Amino acid sequence: MLRATDLVFAHKGQDAPYHFSLEARPGEVTAISGASGSGKSTLLDLLAGFLTPTSGRLDLDGADLLPLPPETRPVSLLLQADNLFEHLSARDNVELGLPKGTPRAERREKVAAALADMGLAGFDDKPASTLSGGQKQRVALARTLLRNRPILLLDEPFSALDDETRQAMRSLIGALCAAQNWHTILVSHHADDIAALATRHYRLENGRLAAAQN
Numbered sequence: 001m002l003r004a005t006d007l008v009f010a011h012k013g014q015d016a017p018y019h020f021s022l023e024a025r026p027g028e029v030t031a032i033s034g035a036s037g038s039g040k041s042t043l044l045d046l047l048a049g050f051l052t053p054t055s056g057r058l059d060l061d062g063a064d065l066l067p068l069p070p071e072t073r074p075v076s077l078l079l080q081a082d083n084l085f086e087h088l089s090a091r092d093n094v095e096l097g098l099p100k101g102t103p104r105a106e107r108r109e110k111v112a113a114a115l116a117d118m119g120l121a122g123f124d125d126k127p128a129s130t131l132s133g134g135q136k137q138r139v140a141l142a143r144t145l146l147r148n149r150p151i152l153l154l155d156e157p158f159s160a161l162d163d164e165t166r167q168a169m170r171s172l173i174g175a176l177c178a179a180q181n182w183h184t185i186l187v188s189h190h191a192d193d194i195a196a197l198a199t200r201h202y203r204l205e206n207g208r209l210a211a212a213q214n
């Protein structure tokens, strides 16, 4: 179980701080919704270690995560935007998700399979700068999923996708999350995504997370 207990944080100049508490179970998707500017991306930055709370607890199966810097937290994070190195190919972008030292043959195979899963077979050599918004989003998702860490944080991962692709990505994420026992936290504005994927749903309002109905 991933548990955040009253993580307190305020951006510079912010009067009332956030107080974030949530629980996310392994193998399940926990959804976060809330208005634009309500603090959803801020919450993910706190969980990933890019921001530091002034107080509170964050633990995974009882282990304290707060002392860990982002690079050693057991977290994969898909940011809301600007996820790719534009000058690198789709393949090289996805490869960044694999641990350093992964043998070359294994790397190529895993990356090709991850791109194929995203409906991007054959896109390996394309520079990211030549991809559409939805294609970029899927390349970034492939990289994030390949990291295969116990906590998966997804910030609006389907925003640039058409309905059909969106449903395919939803199924893939749901299946992987269950198979790998990831604690998945999905930020989404879409009731459909939440209903299809999430077993638990929090709404972020007035700086706090409240249990919500799907």
Ligand SMILES: Nc1ncnc2c1ncn2[C@@H]1O[C@H](COP(=O)(O)OP(=O)(O)OP(=O)(O)O)[C@@H](O)[C@H]1O
Pocket: 011, 012, 034, 035, 036, 037, 038, 039, 040, 041, 042, 043, 080
């Ligand atoms: N680095 C920063 N410094 C100061 N204020 C910030 C910073 N980042 C975000 N904020 C403010 O914090 C609030 C929450 O921002 P955040 O990006 O977490 O919202 P969000 O819920 O993800 O919104 P959206 O749905 O539009 O992505 C906003 O009012 C934003 O302006």
Ligand SMILES: [Mg+2]
Pocket: 040, 041, 042, 080, 155
């Ligand atoms: Mg955001």
